[in-house]
Amino acid sequence: MHSGPTGRLRALAFLPCLLGCGSAAEPDEAPGTGADELACGAPAARYASEVVAVQYGPGQAFGRDRMPAVVLGPPHGAGCCAGSLDVVSLGNGGAITVGFGPSAIADGPGPDFIVFENAFYVGGDPDAPFAELATVEVSADGTTWTAFPCTATAPPYGTCAGWHPVYQDGDGSPLEPEAAGGDAFDLATVGLPLVRYVRMTDRADLDGPQGVFDLDAVGIVNPVCP
Numbered sequence: 184m185h186s187g188p189t190g191r192l193r194a195l196a197f198l199p200c201l202l203g204c205g206s207a208a209e210p211d212e213a214p215g216t217g218a219d220e221l222a223c224g225a226p227a228a229r230y231a232s233e234v235v236a237v238q239y240g241p242g243q244a245f246g247r248d249r250m251p252a253v254v255l256g257p258p259h260g261a262g263c264c265a266g267s268l269d270v271v272s273l274g275n276g277g278a279i280t281v282g283f284g285p286s287a288i289a290d291g292p293g294p295d296f297i298v299f300e301n302a303f304y305v306g307g308d309p310d311a312p313f314a315e316l317a318t319v320e321v322s323a324d325g326t327t328w329t330a331f332p333c334t335a336t337a338p339p340y341g342t343c344a345g346w347h348p349v350y351q352d353g354d355g356s357p358l359e360p361e362a363a364g365g366d367a368f369d370l371a372t373v374g375l376p377l378v379r380y381v382r383m384t385d386r387a388d389l390d391g392p393q394g395v396f397d398l399d400a401v402g403i404v405n406p407v408c409p
């Protein structure tokens with residue numbers, strides 16, 4: 184979340200949905216927690232079902248009272264031009280690791296998983312993303328991690344998370360990257376066939392407005408039941 188002129192801009196972007204059109208003012212949906220719902224291959228198992236670790240940074244604390252439910256299950260995007268409030272702020276330099284229970288992410292055709300932040304296009308302009316960046320890492324065992332590079336300080340931000348709007352609001356199965364929005368990642372980029380965990384670490388070199396990553400959800404495009 185934000186303060187200053189850019190924060191006010193974002194607050195204005197929320198306004199239409201505070202008047203009743205979006206998910207921001209609705210209560211969180213509890214993610215599926217039953218054994219059947221989280222069985223590998225079930226729709227609910229396509230989203231993060233556990234927070235393995237979290238370490239918050241300073242500066243922003245929005246959504247922490249709704250952890251971990253706020254980051255589990257499907258995203259609650261607010262479309263091209265507004266940021267969802269269904270998120271937790273990591274704080275500057277914060278990190279969060281999520282897992283998927285019995286499901287794993289495979290390197291299938293195209294993107295394999297999606298990280299949903301609450302980025303949006305300022306004034307609807309795709310060249311002006313309201314971006315809040317995190318470095319994404321993946322792991323098969325929770326011990327050895329491989330990072331998608333994230334060093335850009337101006338758009339396009341490449342394989343950073345936190346710069347594409349989220350269009351999907353609620354469950355959608357299978358996840359379709361273009362329709363769902365968010366930041367899509369392909370395991371082929373880092374040469375891994377299968378992972379079980381995704382870690383997002385806020386870019387500590389970016390702070391203040393557009394400087395702190397907010398996590399909504401993480402979804403699997405190409406799931407496997409190993």
Ligand SMILES: [Ca+2]
Pocket residue numbers: 289290291292293294295369370371
């Ligand atoms: Ca792939």
Ligand SMILES: [Ca+2]
Pocket residue numbers: 274275276385386387388389390394395396
């Ligand atoms: Ca930051």
